[in-house]
Amino acid sequence: xxxxxxxxxxxxxxxxxxxxxxxxxxxxxxxxxxxxxxxxxxxxxxxxxxxxxxxxxxxxxxxxxxxxxxxxxxxxxxxxxxxxxxxxxxxxxxxxxxxxxxxxxxxxxxxxxxxxxxxxxxxxxxxxxxxxxxxxxxxxxxxxxxxxxxxxxxxxxxxxxxxxx
Amino acid sequence: xxxxxxxxxxxxxxxxxxxxxxxxxxxxxxxxxxxxxxxxxxxxxxxxxxxxxxxxxxxxxxxxxxxxxxxxxxxxxxxxxxxxxxxxxxxxxxxxxxxxxxxxxxxxxxxxxxxxxxxxxxxxxxxxxxxxxxxxxxxxxxxxxxxxxxxxxxxxxxxxxxxxxxxxxxxxxxxxxxxxxxxxxxxxxxxxxxxxxxxxxxxxxxxxxxxxxxxxxxxxxxxxxxxxxxxxxxxxxxxxxxxxxxxxxxxxxxxxxxxxxxxxxxxxxxxxxxxxx
Numbered sequence: 001x002x003x004x005x006x007x008x009x010x011x012x013x014x015x016x017x018x019x020x021x022x023x024x025x026x027x028x029x030x031x032x033x034x035x036x037x038x039x040x041x042x043x044x045x046x047x048x049x050x051x052x053x054x055x056x057x058x059x060x061x062x063x064x065x066x067x068x069x070x071x072x073x074x075x076x077x078x079x080x081x082x083x084x085x086x087x088x089x090x091x092x093x094x095x096x097x098x099x100x101x102x103x104x105x106x107x108x109x110x111x112x113x114x115x116x117x118x119x120x121x122x123x124x125x126x127x128x129x130x131x132x133x134x135x136x137x138x139x140x141x142x143x144x145x146x147x148x149x150x151x152x153x154x155x156x157x158x159x160x161x162x163x164x165x
Numbered sequence: 166x167x168x169x170x171x172x173x174x175x176x177x178x179x180x181x182x183x184x185x186x187x188x189x190x191x192x193x194x195x196x197x198x199x200x201x202x203x204x205x206x207x208x209x210x211x212x213x214x215x216x217x218x219x220x221x222x223x224x225x226x227x228x229x230x231x232x233x234x235x236x237x238x239x240x241x242x243x244x245x246x247x248x249x250x251x252x253x254x255x256x257x258x259x260x261x262x263x264x265x266x267x268x269x270x271x272x273x274x275x276x277x278x279x280x281x282x283x284x285x286x287x288x289x290x291x292x293x294x295x296x297x298x299x300x301x302x303x304x305x306x307x308x309x310x311x312x313x314x315x316x317x318x319x320x321x322x323x324x325x326x327x328x329x330x331x332x333x334x335x336x337x338x339x340x341x342x343x344x345x346x347x348x349x350x351x352x353x354x355x356x357x358x359x360x361x362x363x364x365x366x367x368x369x370x371x372x373x374x375x376x377x378x379x380x381x382x383x384x385x386x387x388x389x390x391x392x393x394x395x396x397x398x399x400x401x402x403x404x405x406x407x408x409x410x411x412x413x414x415x416x417x418x419x420x421x422x423x424x425x426x427x428x429x430x431x432x433x434x435x436x437x438x439x440x441x442x
Contacts, residue, residue, distance in 0.1 A: 008189035015186055016179065024177050033182035037192055044196035048423070052397060098176050121174040148170050157169040 007047050011040050014057045017122065018064055024117035025068045025110075027102040032068070039064035061122075062132050069110055104154035112147030115140055267320045267337050270440065273419065277436045278324060279429065295319070297336050297407070297418045298352055301376045301393075302359035309358075310351035315344040333423070335437070338416045345414035349387050352409055352416075353378065356391055363396060383431060385410040385438030390430055406430035412441035 015036055022032035043050050043060045050056050105113050114133065118124045126144070130137045152159045187195075296313055299305045307313055318339040340348050356378040363373035373396045380390040388410045395403040404425050409418040417437045424430050 004189075004193065007193070011189045011192060019182060019186075020178050020180065023180055024174065029180060030183050033184060033186075036182070037187050037195060040192045041195035041199055044193045045199060049395060049397065049403065052401070101173055101176055116170065117174070120168070120170050121177055151170060151173070155169075155173055157173065159169065 003047070003051065006051055007044055010043075010051070010056060014060070015040065017057070018061060021061060021117055021122050022064055022068050023102075024105060024121050025065065025113060027106045035064050035067045038067055058128070058132055065114060065132075069114075101155065104151055107154060108147050108150055112143045112150065115143040116147040116151060119144055267318055267339060267415075271337050271415070271417065272320075272322050273335055273433065273437055273440065275324075277440075278421075278433060295321075295336075297334070297409075297420065298355040301355065302362045305355075310355060312340060312344050312348035312351045315341040315347075317341050333419065333421045335417065335419045337441075338418075340414040340416065342414060345411050345416060346387065348416055349389070349409070349411050352389055353381075356389070379406075379427065380431070384408075384434040385412045385441065387411040388434050388438065390427065390434065392427070408434035408437065410434050410438040410441070412438055415441045417441055 018039065019032055019036050022035050023029055026032050026035070039060050042063055043056065050059050053059055105116070108116065115129060118129045119126070126137050126140050130140045148159060294307065294313070316338055319336060321334060321336040324333040356376060359376050360378065363375050375394045375396065377392045378389060379392045382388055383390065388408065391407045393405050393407060397403055405422050406424055406427060407418065407420045408430050409416060419433060419437055421430055421433065
């Protein structure tokens with residue numbers, strides 16, 4: 001019988017990290033919020049099994065990331081359609097630096113963005129990222145390197161000469 | 166010196182969701198609603214795979230016009246019970262199946278299931294062609310199981326724990342007169358087709374699982390007991406059982422996701438058969 005106490009503790013203990021990750025990937029807090037709740041709902045459906053995993057957080061993160069990418073693709077299509085009808089007026093937020101960062105991340109290709117968020121925000125090593133996204137480690141390193149360069153240019157920061165990964 | 170990308174991304178940490186995080190209880194309820202929707206989707210998928218021409222409008226029409234019966238217990242022999250309004254088929258031609266409603270009394274109760282914290286849920290909208298055995302392995306082609314085209318009626322319930330987790334399902338089907346035994350042939354054929362296969366199940370995170378036909382004929386006019394083994398990481402196996410019983414042309418199928426005892430599964434099958442008589 002699934003243990004709701006263990007699920008509830010897992011949810012409360014990991015949801016903020018997952019939300020942070022999804023804000024980085026989607027650039028949208030409302031979207032990230034919905035994906036977080038959906039991913040944990042799916043985890044609860046299978047909690048008898050997922051709860052036994054050595055790292056259930058990795059499972060729910062993978063589910064959430066796939067949901068986010070899927071939603072992002074739909075949103076991108078909608079945005080393209082919207083742009084055909086005219087530009088959207090800019091919206092000013094309370095944190096310009098944060099908005100600049102989110103905008104910069106949004107300009108990266110999704111796969112580079114995923115790698116950057118998982119490595120630099122979630123603190124995952126390359127080996128684990130490779131396992132979670134199902135790509136060779138070399139591919140992850142390449143995405144990280146390209147993403148870092150692009151992000152540094154967009155944020156106007158200098159990268160150290162040594163490769164980070 | 167810290168990495169500038171690390172530093173920049175720290176700004177993303179500890180933001181708050183615009184509506185706050187949902188409570189754990191709300192998340193669990195959302196999971197249960199997903200389970201219901203998946204059942205609906207499974208029924209729709211079968212229609213697509215089979216190349217059926219049944220449209221949503223037709224399905225909806227069926228659900229809007231259930232047969233109304235004056236008899237609380239349909240005859241398992243296939244003899245039509247008295248009805249007040251035979252349901253016409255969507256095409257307007259008379260239905261070949263006796264329009265006898267399944268009754269709530271045919272479903273297991275929480276007491277039958279022997280667990281104090283079980284809640285019997287209400288039936289929701291499902292694709293009318295949903296079959297409990299369709300997704301135990303792939304590929305599934307409805308045409309390979311000919312009795313399914315002769316199903317006259319279907320209803321279902323879910324069992325959930327008071328904690329909110331879906332613990333199982335029961336489906337009761339009524340087949341056209343004389344087709345019940347053929348449906349059991351199809352159930353066994355499906356289990357035989359899937360035997361030995363370790364099929365990823367998207368409903369449980371793509372872990373491989375294996376179904377095995379364990380026993381036959383121990384309840385009602387006929388019965389099957391099937392074992393489901395989910396192959397977990399580290400070589401562990403999680404076992405649960407499903408049973409199907411037949412009385413005449415009525416078939417009751419019960420999936421028991423958290424019953425790990427074969428003896429309990431058999432006992433539930435006997436109770437399910439008794440409720441069909």
